[in-house]
Amino acid sequence: MTSDVTLFVNPTAGRGRGARAAQPAAAALRAAGFSVRTVLGTDAADALTRAREAVRDGTGALIAVGGDGMANLALQAVAGTRTPLGLVAVGTGNDYARALGLPVLAPEEAGRAAAEALKGARLRELDLGRIGDRWFGSVLATGFDSRVNDRGNRMRWPRGRFKYDLAILAELATFKPTPFRIALDDGPVRDIDATLIAVGNGTSYGGGMRICADAEMDDGLFDITVVGDCSRTTLLKVFPKVYKGTHLSHPKVTVHRAAKISLEAAATTGYADGEPLGPLPLTAECVPGAVGVLVP
Structure with a gap:
Protein backbone atom coordinates (compact mmCIF):
# COMPACT_ATOMS: atom_id res chain seq x y z
CA MET A 1 0.00 0.00 0.00
CA ARG A 122 -10.80 -2.26 4.91
CA LEU A 123 -12.64 -1.83 1.64
CA ARG A 124 -16.26 -2.44 0.80
CA GLU A 125 -16.72 -3.50 -2.81
CA LEU A 126 -19.84 -1.72 -4.05
CA ASP A 127 -21.97 -1.72 -7.16
CA LEU A 128 -22.38 1.41 -9.24
CA GLY A 129 -24.93 2.53 -11.78
CA ARG A 130 -23.62 3.30 -15.25
CA ILE A 131 -25.33 5.41 -17.91
CA GLY A 132 -23.15 5.49 -21.00
CA ASP A 133 -19.77 6.56 -19.59
CA ARG A 134 -21.26 8.21 -16.47
CA TRP A 135 -21.31 6.47 -13.10
CA PHE A 136 -23.52 7.03 -10.06
CA GLY A 137 -23.53 5.67 -6.54
CA SER A 138 -26.89 6.56 -4.99
CA VAL A 139 -30.07 7.36 -6.92
CA LEU A 140 -31.09 8.23 -10.47
CA ALA A 141 -34.12 10.54 -10.28
CA THR A 142 -36.69 11.18 -13.01
CA GLY A 143 -40.12 12.79 -13.00
CA PHE A 144 -41.46 15.09 -10.30
CA ASP A 145 -38.21 15.10 -8.31
CA SER A 146 -36.08 15.89 -11.35
CA ARG A 147 -38.46 18.72 -12.30
CA VAL A 148 -38.01 20.15 -8.80
CA ASN A 149 -34.25 20.01 -9.38
CA ASP A 150 -34.65 21.72 -12.76
CA ARG A 151 -36.68 24.52 -11.22
CA GLY A 152 -34.40 24.87 -8.18
CA ASN A 153 -31.34 25.12 -10.40
CA ARG A 154 -32.97 27.98 -12.32
CA MET A 155 -33.74 29.93 -9.16
CA ARG A 156 -31.20 32.55 -8.08
CA TRP A 157 -32.91 33.13 -4.73
CA PRO A 158 -33.15 31.91 -2.01
CA ARG A 159 -30.03 29.79 -1.48
CA GLY A 160 -29.62 26.43 0.19
CA ARG A 161 -32.29 23.85 0.99
CA PHE A 162 -35.10 26.44 1.23
CA LYS A 163 -34.76 27.05 -2.50
CA TYR A 164 -35.80 23.47 -3.20
CA ASP A 165 -38.71 23.67 -0.76
CA LEU A 166 -40.01 26.59 -2.82
CA ALA A 167 -39.36 24.66 -6.02
CA ILE A 168 -41.48 21.79 -4.68
CA LEU A 169 -44.37 24.16 -3.99
CA ALA A 170 -44.08 25.68 -7.46
CA GLU A 171 -44.05 22.26 -9.13
CA LEU A 172 -47.04 21.13 -7.09
CA ALA A 173 -49.02 24.05 -8.47
CA THR A 174 -48.68 22.66 -12.00
CA PHE A 175 -48.37 19.00 -11.06
CA LYS A 176 -49.51 16.18 -13.32
CA PRO A 177 -48.15 12.64 -13.81
CA THR A 178 -45.65 11.99 -16.60
CA PRO A 179 -46.14 9.41 -19.39
CA PHE A 180 -43.10 7.07 -19.25
CA ARG A 181 -41.92 4.21 -21.40
CA ILE A 182 -39.99 1.73 -19.23
CA ALA A 183 -38.21 -1.55 -19.83
CA LEU A 184 -36.58 -3.70 -17.11
CA ASP A 185 -33.65 -5.96 -18.00
CA ASP A 186 -34.53 -7.48 -21.38
CA GLY A 187 -38.27 -7.41 -20.77
CA PRO A 188 -40.97 -5.71 -22.82
CA VAL A 189 -41.39 -1.95 -23.07
CA ARG A 190 -44.35 -0.74 -21.00
CA ASP A 191 -46.19 2.58 -21.10
CA ILE A 192 -47.09 3.93 -17.67
CA ASP A 193 -48.13 7.23 -16.14
CA ALA A 194 -46.01 7.97 -13.09
CA THR A 195 -45.33 10.80 -10.70
CA LEU A 196 -41.68 9.77 -10.51
CA ILE A 197 -39.36 6.85 -11.11
CA ALA A 198 -36.27 6.58 -8.90
CA VAL A 199 -33.54 4.06 -9.68
CA GLY A 200 -31.66 3.23 -6.49
CA ASN A 201 -28.23 1.73 -6.15
CA GLY A 202 -28.25 3.46 -2.76
CA THR A 203 -31.20 4.21 -0.53
CA SER A 204 -31.64 7.98 -0.45
CA TYR A 205 -31.31 11.36 -2.09
CA GLY A 206 -31.98 14.97 -1.14
CA GLY A 207 -30.33 14.73 2.28
CA GLY A 208 -32.11 11.71 3.74
CA MET A 209 -35.18 11.11 1.57
CA ARG A 210 -35.26 7.29 1.59
CA ILE A 211 -36.90 6.93 -1.78
CA CYS A 212 -35.37 3.46 -2.36
CA ALA A 213 -35.27 2.49 1.31
CA ASP A 214 -34.53 -1.22 0.85
CA ALA A 215 -31.78 -0.87 -1.77
CA GLU A 216 -28.56 -2.81 -1.17
CA MET A 217 -25.36 -1.39 -2.62
CA ASP A 218 -23.71 -4.75 -3.29
CA ASP A 219 -26.46 -7.06 -4.56
CA GLY A 220 -25.98 -6.45 -8.31
CA LEU A 221 -29.48 -4.99 -8.67
CA PHE A 222 -31.22 -1.63 -8.66
CA ASP A 223 -34.25 -1.01 -6.46
CA ILE A 224 -36.63 0.91 -8.72
CA THR A 225 -39.34 2.90 -6.94
CA VAL A 226 -42.30 3.90 -9.08
CA VAL A 227 -44.76 6.40 -7.64
CA GLY A 228 -47.83 5.99 -9.86
CA ASP A 229 -50.33 8.43 -11.29
CA CYS A 230 -51.41 9.89 -7.96
CA SER A 231 -53.26 13.14 -7.38
CA ARG A 232 -51.71 16.25 -5.88
CA THR A 233 -53.49 15.48 -2.59
CA THR A 234 -52.14 11.92 -2.51
CA LEU A 235 -48.63 13.13 -3.31
CA LEU A 236 -48.77 15.57 -0.41
CA LYS A 237 -49.80 12.72 1.91
CA VAL A 238 -47.17 10.31 0.64
CA PHE A 239 -44.26 12.75 0.40
CA PRO A 240 -43.52 13.14 4.15
CA LYS A 241 -43.28 9.35 4.51
CA VAL A 242 -40.24 9.23 2.25
CA TYR A 243 -37.94 10.36 5.08
CA LYS A 244 -38.59 7.09 6.95
CA GLY A 245 -39.07 4.95 3.86
CA THR A 246 -42.65 4.08 4.87
CA HIS A 247 -43.99 5.36 1.52
CA LEU A 248 -43.10 2.00 -0.01
CA SER A 249 -46.24 0.42 1.47
CA HIS A 250 -48.59 2.94 -0.18
CA PRO A 251 -50.82 1.38 -2.90
CA LYS A 252 -49.63 3.94 -5.46
CA VAL A 253 -45.99 2.91 -4.92
CA THR A 254 -44.39 -0.17 -6.48
CA VAL A 255 -40.82 -1.42 -6.23
CA HIS A 256 -39.05 -3.47 -8.89
CA ARG A 257 -35.57 -5.02 -8.90
CA ALA A 258 -33.52 -5.21 -12.06
CA ALA A 259 -29.93 -4.97 -13.25
CA LYS A 260 -30.86 -2.74 -16.17
CA ILE A 261 -33.54 -0.15 -16.87
CA SER A 262 -34.42 1.93 -19.90
CA LEU A 263 -36.51 5.07 -19.39
CA GLU A 264 -38.12 7.44 -21.87
CA ALA A 265 -40.27 10.50 -21.19
CA ALA A 266 -40.74 13.82 -22.95
CA ALA A 267 -39.28 17.00 -21.42
CA THR A 268 -37.79 15.10 -18.47
CA THR A 269 -34.25 15.41 -17.14
CA GLY A 270 -32.38 12.61 -15.41
CA TYR A 271 -30.39 13.43 -12.26
CA ALA A 272 -27.86 10.99 -10.79
CA ASP A 273 -26.49 11.69 -7.29
CA GLY A 274 -28.12 15.12 -7.67
CA GLU A 275 -26.14 15.91 -10.84
CA PRO A 276 -27.93 16.55 -14.16
CA LEU A 277 -27.42 13.94 -16.87
CA GLY A 278 -29.51 15.57 -19.57
CA PRO A 279 -32.89 14.67 -21.05
CA LEU A 280 -34.33 11.17 -21.27
CA PRO A 281 -34.22 8.63 -22.90
CA LEU A 282 -31.48 6.83 -21.00
CA THR A 283 -30.46 3.31 -20.04
CA ALA A 284 -28.85 2.55 -16.69
CA GLU A 285 -27.01 -0.65 -15.82
CA CYS A 286 -25.94 -1.90 -12.38
CA VAL A 287 -22.25 -2.85 -12.46
CA PRO A 288 -21.31 -5.20 -9.60
CA GLY A 289 -18.18 -4.41 -7.56
CA ALA A 290 -17.30 -1.33 -9.59
CA VAL A 291 -15.67 0.59 -6.73
CA GLY A 292 -13.94 -0.07 -3.44
CA VAL A 293 -14.89 2.38 -0.68
CA LEU A 294 -12.94 2.92 2.54
CA VAL A 295 -15.20 2.02 5.47
CA PRO A 296 -14.70 1.92 9.26
Missing part, protein backbone atom coordinates in the same frame (compact mmCIF):
# COMPACT_ATOMS: atom_id res chain seq x y z
CA THR A 2 1.39 3.39 -0.96
CA SER A 3 1.42 6.03 1.76
CA ASP A 4 0.52 8.78 -0.73
CA VAL A 5 -3.16 9.76 -0.84
CA THR A 6 -5.07 12.46 -2.68
CA LEU A 7 -7.68 14.81 -1.20
CA PHE A 8 -10.15 15.76 -3.93
CA VAL A 9 -11.69 18.99 -2.68
CA ASN A 10 -14.79 20.98 -3.59
CA PRO A 11 -14.11 24.36 -1.95
CA THR A 12 -17.73 25.52 -2.38
CA ALA A 13 -19.47 22.45 -0.90
CA GLY A 14 -21.84 23.18 1.98
CA ARG A 15 -21.43 26.97 1.63
CA GLY A 16 -17.67 26.80 1.96
CA ARG A 17 -17.42 23.81 4.31
CA GLY A 18 -15.44 21.93 1.64
CA ALA A 19 -12.48 24.30 1.83
CA ARG A 20 -12.61 24.46 5.64
CA ALA A 21 -12.87 20.68 5.93
CA ALA A 22 -9.80 19.88 3.86
CA GLN A 23 -7.34 21.03 6.51
CA PRO A 24 -8.52 18.91 9.49
CA ALA A 25 -9.03 15.90 7.22
CA ALA A 26 -5.51 16.28 5.82
CA ALA A 27 -4.10 16.75 9.33
CA ALA A 28 -5.71 13.52 10.51
CA LEU A 29 -4.28 11.60 7.54
CA ARG A 30 -0.80 13.07 8.03
CA ALA A 31 -0.92 12.25 11.73
CA ALA A 32 -1.56 8.64 10.71
CA GLY A 33 1.59 8.66 8.54
CA PHE A 34 0.17 9.44 5.11
CA SER A 35 1.55 11.91 2.60
CA VAL A 36 -1.36 14.05 1.39
CA ARG A 37 -1.72 15.80 -1.95
CA THR A 38 -4.67 18.13 -2.56
CA VAL A 39 -6.48 18.45 -5.89
CA LEU A 40 -8.84 21.39 -6.45
CA GLY A 41 -9.24 22.21 -10.14
CA THR A 42 -10.50 25.42 -11.71
CA ASP A 43 -13.87 23.79 -12.53
CA ALA A 44 -15.43 20.33 -12.50
CA ALA A 45 -13.84 19.24 -15.78
CA ASP A 46 -10.38 20.39 -14.72
CA ALA A 47 -10.76 18.82 -11.28
CA LEU A 48 -11.78 15.49 -12.83
CA THR A 49 -8.79 15.58 -15.19
CA ARG A 50 -6.48 16.12 -12.21
CA ALA A 51 -8.20 13.36 -10.19
CA ARG A 52 -7.81 10.91 -13.07
CA GLU A 53 -4.13 11.84 -13.30
CA ALA A 54 -3.72 11.07 -9.59
CA VAL A 55 -5.37 7.69 -10.06
CA ARG A 56 -3.24 6.97 -13.11
CA ASP A 57 -0.09 7.93 -11.16
CA GLY A 58 -0.93 5.36 -8.49
CA THR A 59 -2.32 7.34 -5.55
CA GLY A 60 -3.17 5.11 -2.61
CA ALA A 61 -6.69 6.54 -2.37
CA LEU A 62 -8.81 9.34 -3.77
CA ILE A 63 -10.62 10.99 -0.87
CA ALA A 64 -13.50 13.26 -1.90
CA VAL A 65 -14.07 16.29 0.35
CA GLY A 66 -17.51 17.79 -0.27
CA GLY A 67 -21.03 16.54 -0.81
CA ASP A 68 -22.72 14.01 -3.07
CA GLY A 69 -21.75 15.98 -6.17
CA MET A 70 -18.07 15.68 -5.27
CA ALA A 71 -18.47 11.99 -4.45
CA ASN A 72 -20.08 11.53 -7.86
CA LEU A 73 -17.21 13.36 -9.58
CA ALA A 74 -14.70 11.19 -7.73
CA LEU A 75 -16.53 8.07 -8.89
CA GLN A 76 -15.85 9.09 -12.48
CA ALA A 77 -12.12 8.85 -11.68
CA VAL A 78 -11.99 5.64 -9.61
CA ALA A 79 -14.81 3.45 -11.01
CA GLY A 80 -13.43 0.31 -12.58
CA THR A 81 -9.95 0.88 -11.12
CA ARG A 82 -8.17 -0.56 -8.08
CA THR A 83 -7.93 2.87 -6.42
CA PRO A 84 -10.12 3.07 -3.31
CA LEU A 85 -12.53 5.94 -2.68
CA GLY A 86 -12.67 7.75 0.63
CA LEU A 87 -15.32 10.27 1.69
CA VAL A 88 -15.12 13.38 3.85
CA ALA A 89 -18.81 14.29 3.69
CA VAL A 90 -19.32 18.01 4.31
CA GLY A 91 -21.94 18.93 1.70
CA THR A 92 -25.64 19.57 2.02
CA GLY A 93 -27.04 16.10 1.36
CA ASN A 94 -24.25 13.56 1.99
CA ASP A 95 -26.51 10.65 1.10
CA TYR A 96 -23.71 8.40 -0.19
CA ALA A 97 -21.72 8.71 3.03
CA ARG A 98 -24.82 8.26 5.20
CA ALA A 99 -25.72 5.04 3.40
CA LEU A 100 -22.27 3.68 4.22
CA GLY A 101 -22.33 4.71 7.88
CA LEU A 102 -19.46 7.17 7.41
CA PRO A 103 -18.96 10.35 9.46
CA VAL A 104 -20.97 13.34 8.23
CA LEU A 105 -20.02 17.00 8.82
CA ALA A 106 -17.05 15.79 10.91
CA PRO A 107 -13.97 16.17 8.69
CA GLU A 108 -11.31 15.27 11.27
CA GLU A 109 -13.22 12.13 12.24
CA ALA A 110 -13.73 11.26 8.57
CA GLY A 111 -10.01 11.71 7.91
CA ARG A 112 -9.15 9.39 10.81
CA ALA A 113 -11.69 6.82 9.60
CA ALA A 114 -10.16 6.86 6.10
CA ALA A 115 -6.65 6.46 7.56
CA GLU A 116 -7.72 3.53 9.75
CA ALA A 117 -9.47 1.87 6.80
CA LEU A 118 -6.36 2.29 4.63
CA LYS A 119 -4.07 0.85 7.31
CA GLY A 120 -6.42 -2.08 7.85
CA ALA A 121 -7.10 -2.53 4.13
Whole structure:
Protein backbone atom coordinates (compact mmCIF):
# COMPACT_ATOMS: atom_id res chain seq x y z
CA MET A 1 0.00 0.00 0.00
CA THR A 2 1.39 3.39 -0.96
CA SER A 3 1.42 6.03 1.76
CA ASP A 4 0.52 8.78 -0.73
CA VAL A 5 -3.16 9.76 -0.84
CA THR A 6 -5.07 12.46 -2.68
CA LEU A 7 -7.68 14.81 -1.20
CA PHE A 8 -10.15 15.76 -3.93
CA VAL A 9 -11.69 18.99 -2.68
CA ASN A 10 -14.79 20.98 -3.59
CA PRO A 11 -14.11 24.36 -1.95
CA THR A 12 -17.73 25.52 -2.38
CA ALA A 13 -19.47 22.45 -0.90
CA GLY A 14 -21.84 23.18 1.98
CA ARG A 15 -21.43 26.97 1.63
CA GLY A 16 -17.67 26.80 1.96
CA ARG A 17 -17.42 23.81 4.31
CA GLY A 18 -15.44 21.93 1.64
CA ALA A 19 -12.48 24.30 1.83
CA ARG A 20 -12.61 24.46 5.64
CA ALA A 21 -12.87 20.68 5.93
CA ALA A 22 -9.80 19.88 3.86
CA GLN A 23 -7.34 21.03 6.51
CA PRO A 24 -8.52 18.91 9.49
CA ALA A 25 -9.03 15.90 7.22
CA ALA A 26 -5.51 16.28 5.82
CA ALA A 27 -4.10 16.75 9.33
CA ALA A 28 -5.71 13.52 10.51
CA LEU A 29 -4.28 11.60 7.54
CA ARG A 30 -0.80 13.07 8.03
CA ALA A 31 -0.92 12.25 11.73
CA ALA A 32 -1.56 8.64 10.71
CA GLY A 33 1.59 8.66 8.54
CA PHE A 34 0.17 9.44 5.11
CA SER A 35 1.55 11.91 2.60
CA VAL A 36 -1.36 14.05 1.39
CA ARG A 37 -1.72 15.80 -1.95
CA THR A 38 -4.67 18.13 -2.56
CA VAL A 39 -6.48 18.45 -5.89
CA LEU A 40 -8.84 21.39 -6.45
CA GLY A 41 -9.24 22.21 -10.14
CA THR A 42 -10.50 25.42 -11.71
CA ASP A 43 -13.87 23.79 -12.53
CA ALA A 44 -15.43 20.33 -12.50
CA ALA A 45 -13.84 19.24 -15.78
CA ASP A 46 -10.38 20.39 -14.72
CA ALA A 47 -10.76 18.82 -11.28
CA LEU A 48 -11.78 15.49 -12.83
CA THR A 49 -8.79 15.58 -15.19
CA ARG A 50 -6.48 16.12 -12.21
CA ALA A 51 -8.20 13.36 -10.19
CA ARG A 52 -7.81 10.91 -13.07
CA GLU A 53 -4.13 11.84 -13.30
CA ALA A 54 -3.72 11.07 -9.59
CA VAL A 55 -5.37 7.69 -10.06
CA ARG A 56 -3.24 6.97 -13.11
CA ASP A 57 -0.09 7.93 -11.16
CA GLY A 58 -0.93 5.36 -8.49
CA THR A 59 -2.32 7.34 -5.55
CA GLY A 60 -3.17 5.11 -2.61
CA ALA A 61 -6.69 6.54 -2.37
CA LEU A 62 -8.81 9.34 -3.77
CA ILE A 63 -10.62 10.99 -0.87
CA ALA A 64 -13.50 13.26 -1.90
CA VAL A 65 -14.07 16.29 0.35
CA GLY A 66 -17.51 17.79 -0.27
CA GLY A 67 -21.03 16.54 -0.81
CA ASP A 68 -22.72 14.01 -3.07
CA GLY A 69 -21.75 15.98 -6.17
CA MET A 70 -18.07 15.68 -5.27
CA ALA A 71 -18.47 11.99 -4.45
CA ASN A 72 -20.08 11.53 -7.86
CA LEU A 73 -17.21 13.36 -9.58
CA ALA A 74 -14.70 11.19 -7.73
CA LEU A 75 -16.53 8.07 -8.89
CA GLN A 76 -15.85 9.09 -12.48
CA ALA A 77 -12.12 8.85 -11.68
CA VAL A 78 -11.99 5.64 -9.61
CA ALA A 79 -14.81 3.45 -11.01
CA GLY A 80 -13.43 0.31 -12.58
CA THR A 81 -9.95 0.88 -11.12
CA ARG A 82 -8.17 -0.56 -8.08
CA THR A 83 -7.93 2.87 -6.42
CA PRO A 84 -10.12 3.07 -3.31
CA LEU A 85 -12.53 5.94 -2.68
CA GLY A 86 -12.67 7.75 0.63
CA LEU A 87 -15.32 10.27 1.69
CA VAL A 88 -15.12 13.38 3.85
CA ALA A 89 -18.81 14.29 3.69
CA VAL A 90 -19.32 18.01 4.31
CA GLY A 91 -21.94 18.93 1.70
CA THR A 92 -25.64 19.57 2.02
CA GLY A 93 -27.04 16.10 1.36
CA ASN A 94 -24.25 13.56 1.99
CA ASP A 95 -26.51 10.65 1.10
CA TYR A 96 -23.71 8.40 -0.19
CA ALA A 97 -21.72 8.71 3.03
CA ARG A 98 -24.82 8.26 5.20
CA ALA A 99 -25.72 5.04 3.40
CA LEU A 100 -22.27 3.68 4.22
CA GLY A 101 -22.33 4.71 7.88
CA LEU A 102 -19.46 7.17 7.41
CA PRO A 103 -18.96 10.35 9.46
CA VAL A 104 -20.97 13.34 8.23
CA LEU A 105 -20.02 17.00 8.82
CA ALA A 106 -17.05 15.79 10.91
CA PRO A 107 -13.97 16.17 8.69
CA GLU A 108 -11.31 15.27 11.27
CA GLU A 109 -13.22 12.13 12.24
CA ALA A 110 -13.73 11.26 8.57
CA GLY A 111 -10.01 11.71 7.91
CA ARG A 112 -9.15 9.39 10.81
CA ALA A 113 -11.69 6.82 9.60
CA ALA A 114 -10.16 6.86 6.10
CA ALA A 115 -6.65 6.46 7.56
CA GLU A 116 -7.72 3.53 9.75
CA ALA A 117 -9.47 1.87 6.80
CA LEU A 118 -6.36 2.29 4.63
CA LYS A 119 -4.07 0.85 7.31
CA GLY A 120 -6.42 -2.08 7.85
CA ALA A 121 -7.10 -2.53 4.13
CA ARG A 122 -10.80 -2.26 4.91
CA LEU A 123 -12.64 -1.83 1.64
CA ARG A 124 -16.26 -2.44 0.80
CA GLU A 125 -16.72 -3.50 -2.81
CA LEU A 126 -19.84 -1.72 -4.05
CA ASP A 127 -21.97 -1.72 -7.16
CA LEU A 128 -22.38 1.41 -9.24
CA GLY A 129 -24.93 2.53 -11.78
CA ARG A 130 -23.62 3.30 -15.25
CA ILE A 131 -25.33 5.41 -17.91
CA GLY A 132 -23.15 5.49 -21.00
CA ASP A 133 -19.77 6.56 -19.59
CA ARG A 134 -21.26 8.21 -16.47
CA TRP A 135 -21.31 6.47 -13.10
CA PHE A 136 -23.52 7.03 -10.06
CA GLY A 137 -23.53 5.67 -6.54
CA SER A 138 -26.89 6.56 -4.99
CA VAL A 139 -30.07 7.36 -6.92
CA LEU A 140 -31.09 8.23 -10.47
CA ALA A 141 -34.12 10.54 -10.28
CA THR A 142 -36.69 11.18 -13.01
CA GLY A 143 -40.12 12.79 -13.00
CA PHE A 144 -41.46 15.09 -10.30
CA ASP A 145 -38.21 15.10 -8.31
CA SER A 146 -36.08 15.89 -11.35
CA ARG A 147 -38.46 18.72 -12.30
CA VAL A 148 -38.01 20.15 -8.80
CA ASN A 149 -34.25 20.01 -9.38
CA ASP A 150 -34.65 21.72 -12.76
CA ARG A 151 -36.68 24.52 -11.22
CA GLY A 152 -34.40 24.87 -8.18
CA ASN A 153 -31.34 25.12 -10.40
CA ARG A 154 -32.97 27.98 -12.32
CA MET A 155 -33.74 29.93 -9.16
CA ARG A 156 -31.20 32.55 -8.08
CA TRP A 157 -32.91 33.13 -4.73
CA PRO A 158 -33.15 31.91 -2.01
CA ARG A 159 -30.03 29.79 -1.48
CA GLY A 160 -29.62 26.43 0.19
CA ARG A 161 -32.29 23.85 0.99
CA PHE A 162 -35.10 26.44 1.23
CA LYS A 163 -34.76 27.05 -2.50
CA TYR A 164 -35.80 23.47 -3.20
CA ASP A 165 -38.71 23.67 -0.76
CA LEU A 166 -40.01 26.59 -2.82
CA ALA A 167 -39.36 24.66 -6.02
CA ILE A 168 -41.48 21.79 -4.68
CA LEU A 169 -44.37 24.16 -3.99
CA ALA A 170 -44.08 25.68 -7.46
CA GLU A 171 -44.05 22.26 -9.13
CA LEU A 172 -47.04 21.13 -7.09
CA ALA A 173 -49.02 24.05 -8.47
CA THR A 174 -48.68 22.66 -12.00
CA PHE A 175 -48.37 19.00 -11.06
CA LYS A 176 -49.51 16.18 -13.32
CA PRO A 177 -48.15 12.64 -13.81
CA THR A 178 -45.65 11.99 -16.60
CA PRO A 179 -46.14 9.41 -19.39
CA PHE A 180 -43.10 7.07 -19.25
CA ARG A 181 -41.92 4.21 -21.40
CA ILE A 182 -39.99 1.73 -19.23
CA ALA A 183 -38.21 -1.55 -19.83
CA LEU A 184 -36.58 -3.70 -17.11
CA ASP A 185 -33.65 -5.96 -18.00
CA ASP A 186 -34.53 -7.48 -21.38
CA GLY A 187 -38.27 -7.41 -20.77
CA PRO A 188 -40.97 -5.71 -22.82
CA VAL A 189 -41.39 -1.95 -23.07
CA ARG A 190 -44.35 -0.74 -21.00
CA ASP A 191 -46.19 2.58 -21.10
CA ILE A 192 -47.09 3.93 -17.67
CA ASP A 193 -48.13 7.23 -16.14
CA ALA A 194 -46.01 7.97 -13.09
CA THR A 195 -45.33 10.80 -10.70
CA LEU A 196 -41.68 9.77 -10.51
CA ILE A 197 -39.36 6.85 -11.11
CA ALA A 198 -36.27 6.58 -8.90
CA VAL A 199 -33.54 4.06 -9.68
CA GLY A 200 -31.66 3.23 -6.49
CA ASN A 201 -28.23 1.73 -6.15
CA GLY A 202 -28.25 3.46 -2.76
CA THR A 203 -31.20 4.21 -0.53
CA SER A 204 -31.64 7.98 -0.45
CA TYR A 205 -31.31 11.36 -2.09
CA GLY A 206 -31.98 14.97 -1.14
CA GLY A 207 -30.33 14.73 2.28
CA GLY A 208 -32.11 11.71 3.74
CA MET A 209 -35.18 11.11 1.57
CA ARG A 210 -35.26 7.29 1.59
CA ILE A 211 -36.90 6.93 -1.78
CA CYS A 212 -35.37 3.46 -2.36
CA ALA A 213 -35.27 2.49 1.31
CA ASP A 214 -34.53 -1.22 0.85
CA ALA A 215 -31.78 -0.87 -1.77
CA GLU A 216 -28.56 -2.81 -1.17
CA MET A 217 -25.36 -1.39 -2.62
CA ASP A 218 -23.71 -4.75 -3.29
CA ASP A 219 -26.46 -7.06 -4.56
CA GLY A 220 -25.98 -6.45 -8.31
CA LEU A 221 -29.48 -4.99 -8.67
CA PHE A 222 -31.22 -1.63 -8.66
CA ASP A 223 -34.25 -1.01 -6.46
CA ILE A 224 -36.63 0.91 -8.72
CA THR A 225 -39.34 2.90 -6.94
CA VAL A 226 -42.30 3.90 -9.08
CA VAL A 227 -44.76 6.40 -7.64
CA GLY A 228 -47.83 5.99 -9.86
CA ASP A 229 -50.33 8.43 -11.29
CA CYS A 230 -51.41 9.89 -7.96
CA SER A 231 -53.26 13.14 -7.38
CA ARG A 232 -51.71 16.25 -5.88
CA THR A 233 -53.49 15.48 -2.59
CA THR A 234 -52.14 11.92 -2.51
CA LEU A 235 -48.63 13.13 -3.31
CA LEU A 236 -48.77 15.57 -0.41
CA LYS A 237 -49.80 12.72 1.91
CA VAL A 238 -47.17 10.31 0.64
CA PHE A 239 -44.26 12.75 0.40
CA PRO A 240 -43.52 13.14 4.15
CA LYS A 241 -43.28 9.35 4.51
CA VAL A 242 -40.24 9.23 2.25
CA TYR A 243 -37.94 10.36 5.08
CA LYS A 244 -38.59 7.09 6.95
CA GLY A 245 -39.07 4.95 3.86
CA THR A 246 -42.65 4.08 4.87
CA HIS A 247 -43.99 5.36 1.52
CA LEU A 248 -43.10 2.00 -0.01
CA SER A 249 -46.24 0.42 1.47
CA HIS A 250 -48.59 2.94 -0.18
CA PRO A 251 -50.82 1.38 -2.90
CA LYS A 252 -49.63 3.94 -5.46
CA VAL A 253 -45.99 2.91 -4.92
CA THR A 254 -44.39 -0.17 -6.48
CA VAL A 255 -40.82 -1.42 -6.23
CA HIS A 256 -39.05 -3.47 -8.89
CA ARG A 257 -35.57 -5.02 -8.90
CA ALA A 258 -33.52 -5.21 -12.06
CA ALA A 259 -29.93 -4.97 -13.25
CA LYS A 260 -30.86 -2.74 -16.17
CA ILE A 261 -33.54 -0.15 -16.87
CA SER A 262 -34.42 1.93 -19.90
CA LEU A 263 -36.51 5.07 -19.39
CA GLU A 264 -38.12 7.44 -21.87
CA ALA A 265 -40.27 10.50 -21.19
CA ALA A 266 -40.74 13.82 -22.95
CA ALA A 267 -39.28 17.00 -21.42
CA THR A 268 -37.79 15.10 -18.47
CA THR A 269 -34.25 15.41 -17.14
CA GLY A 270 -32.38 12.61 -15.41
CA TYR A 271 -30.39 13.43 -12.26
CA ALA A 272 -27.86 10.99 -10.79
CA ASP A 273 -26.49 11.69 -7.29
CA GLY A 274 -28.12 15.12 -7.67
CA GLU A 275 -26.14 15.91 -10.84
CA PRO A 276 -27.93 16.55 -14.16
CA LEU A 277 -27.42 13.94 -16.87
CA GLY A 278 -29.51 15.57 -19.57
CA PRO A 279 -32.89 14.67 -21.05
CA LEU A 280 -34.33 11.17 -21.27
CA PRO A 281 -34.22 8.63 -22.90
CA LEU A 282 -31.48 6.83 -21.00
CA THR A 283 -30.46 3.31 -20.04
CA ALA A 284 -28.85 2.55 -16.69
CA GLU A 285 -27.01 -0.65 -15.82
CA CYS A 286 -25.94 -1.90 -12.38
CA VAL A 287 -22.25 -2.85 -12.46
CA PRO A 288 -21.31 -5.20 -9.60
CA GLY A 289 -18.18 -4.41 -7.56
CA ALA A 290 -17.30 -1.33 -9.59
CA VAL A 291 -15.67 0.59 -6.73
CA GLY A 292 -13.94 -0.07 -3.44
CA VAL A 293 -14.89 2.38 -0.68
CA LEU A 294 -12.94 2.92 2.54
CA VAL A 295 -15.20 2.02 5.47
CA PRO A 296 -14.70 1.92 9.26
